[in-house]
Amino acid sequence: MSEGHYDFDDLPAGDGILILSSEQVILSATLQAERLLRTRLEPGQTVALGDIFPEPYLAQAELALKETLDSGVLRAQLLTQILLPAEKVRFLKYSVAPLYGQDQKIIGAVLAFHDDTLTKSWSDWSDFGLGVKPGAVFEHLDRGLFIVNQRRTITAFNRTAQEFTGFSPDEVVGRYCWEVFQADRCKTGCALKATLEDGVTRKDQDVRIKDKAGRWLNLLISTAPIRNQRAAIVGGVQTFQSLGLALPRREARFPIPGEVTVIGQSPPMKRLLAMLPDVARSEATVVLEGESGTGKDLFAQAIHLRSPRATGPFVAFSCSALVETLIESELFGHVKGAFTGAISNKVGRFEMAKGGTLFLDEIGELKLALQVKLLRVLESKVFERVGSSQPIPMEARIIAATSRNLVEEVRRGRFRMDLLYRLRTVPFYLPPLRDRQADIPLLVNHCLARLNRKYGKEVRGVDPKVMSLFQNYAWPGNIRELERVLEYAFVFVKGVVITKDLLPEMESPRPRPAATAHLHRQRWDSELLIIQKALHQARGNREAAARVLGISRSSLWRRMKAYDLL
Known part of the structure; x- marks a missing residue:
């Protein structure tokens, strides 16, 4: 835009900007303009106004652009509409301003658009009054909306409100709004009641209402008065966007002393959270198993x-x-001169963790030679620095984690069976996010709170269509991917709700539940085969089989009982 200028400081932050040359070639367009107009706007592309403005708004737009290009007239507060899916509409206000070149000649025009759906709908009904049934605009709004009289009796209820709440117009018209929705602010702090009393418009307030099924919904509401020709308040209008099902008051979070919070209410997470206090109080070694991004490091901190x-x-x-040669030194430390480059003594991770917890992530990647040394340390409770024979007591608890199936690794000869059973006193399997549908709203809200603090925004939630997408997506990257997707949306969001058009591409198919169940079955069957093999090798002698497996006789007994081998 070096050849033209325009004062963009006067434009509202939420405006979508489209800059056209006098030949209607796109010179520049913002992402917000593409979102509002629901079309691609590529620089260098010649655009026909008919592709942007529908009838009957096209003639006005053509006239406004011609006047601006011909005489430099600024046209403001013009109206158009955009058709949305499911026969809904969005109203846009727009302005057309001249774009000047360096010689102060008009070389194009700047069009600024912003969403005016609520203002348009409210003004329409103010003209109608309450005695007239609202027209097509009312039914096709992309927000839920209902109208009440001064007594807060519902007089109209649109299609989107029906979709959100499950109530039909016949079920609510003629009833008090507070009687229908039982909102948590109905008795105290009702925005609609306050608007009816003082005539002040209120925007973007959080409320909870009950839908027809008795479930609590989180809504973002706005209210406005309806006035007659004498400017007297005769009723009110309330619009709302659904932020999804309200979160349960309990079993949503598992606070840990410190700054760690484990979130989950799905059945697999409930089982893990029920185990966590007992496991944490013990000194047992723990192996956290699960796909990458499932939160194994967070669980390790929670146990600690x-x-x-x-x-x-x-x-x-x-x-x-x-690399393998450095891992030994990092774990156990080394003394000066132990190898080339060892110019001083070094404390290893085992010493650093004295009196605390050593978390060995990706334990399945450890080479066999180091597995032998780690096993010896776990059994003897002592270790030596590389280059030294001085024993050092091991005074740390071990928690390991892996994204591999260690039982399968044992079968393939890549992981020692005795080390597996020495580490795996208590196995924890963290389920993938695709198996935790009930936890996704909780995790989304937790991420939004963190991102609001990071970016200084006030995003209240995600659109129900976004939540539906999240709950039917495979999440190959699990929680880590969910966090990335939400942060991507945060970069571009201008309002208080994350909508589908703000998301990056998400094309991974959701696997059939049977596939996940099969993986659990494989994990179970593989361990069963290893135990059966050890018992066969020991000719049924449990004590000898326990020695082969590297576990205690009581641990073997518990596993045999679990696999119905007794």
Whole structure:
């Protein structure tokens, strides 16, 4: 835009901007303009106004653009509409201003658009009054909307409101709004009641109402008065956007001392959360298994922070981060001169974690030679720095994590069976996000709160269509991917609700539930085969089989009982 200028400081932050040359070639267009107009606007493309403005708004737009290009007239407060899916509409206000070149000649025009749906609908009904049934605009709005008289009796209820709440117009018209919705603000702090009393418009307020099925819904509402020709208030209008089902008051979060919160109310997460306090209080080694991005590191911290070792250090180490020759030194430390480059003594992770917890992430990546050394440390409770024979007591609890199936790794000869059973006193399987549908609204709200703090915004929720997409998406990257998707939307969101057009591409198909169940079955069957093989090798002697597996006789007994081998 070096060849033209326009004062953009006067434009509202939410405006979509389209800049055209005098030949109607697109010079520039903002992403917000594409979203409002629901069309691609590529610079260099010649655009026909008929592609943007529908009848009967096209003639006015053509005249406004011609006047601006011919005489530099600024045209403001013009109206158009955009057709949305499901026969809904969005009203836009727009202005047309001249664009000047360096020689002060008009070389094009700047069109600024903003959403005016609520203002348009409210003014229409103010003209009608309450005695006339609202027309097509009312039914095709992309927001839920209802009208009340001064007594807060519902007189009209649009199609979108019916879709959100499950109530039909016949079920609500003639009834008090507070009687129908039982909102948490009906008795105190009702925005619609206040608007009827003082005539002040209120926007973007959070409320909870009950739908027809008795479920609590989170809504973002706005209210406005309806006046007659004498400017007296004769009723009110309330619009709302659904932010989805309200979160349960309980079982939503599992607070941990410190700054860790484990979130979940789905059946698999409830089972894990029920186990967590007992596991944390014990000194048992734990293996956290699950796909990448399921929150294994968070669970490890949660166990540590609820354990008697909570005041000690939590030391994390990724077994896949370094080459094998360096991992041993990082874990156990080394003395000066132990190898080339060892110019001083170095404390290893085992020493750093003294009195606390050592978290070994991606334990399945550890090479067999190091597995032997780790097993020896776990059994003897002592270790030596590389290059030293001085034993050092191991005074840390071990929590390991892996995204691999360790039982399958044992079968393939890539992981030691005795180390598996030494580590896996308590196995924790963290389910993938696709198996935690009930947790997705909780996780979304948790992420939104964090992102609001990070970006200084006030996003209240996601559109129901977005939530439906989230709950039917495969999430190959699990929680980590959910966080990335929401942060992407946060970069572009201008309002208080994240809509589908703000999301990045998400094309992964959702796997059949049977596929996930099959994976669990494989994990179960593989361990069963290993135990059966050990018992066969020991000719049925449980004590000998336990020695082969590297576990205690009581641990073997518990597993045999679980697999119905007794």
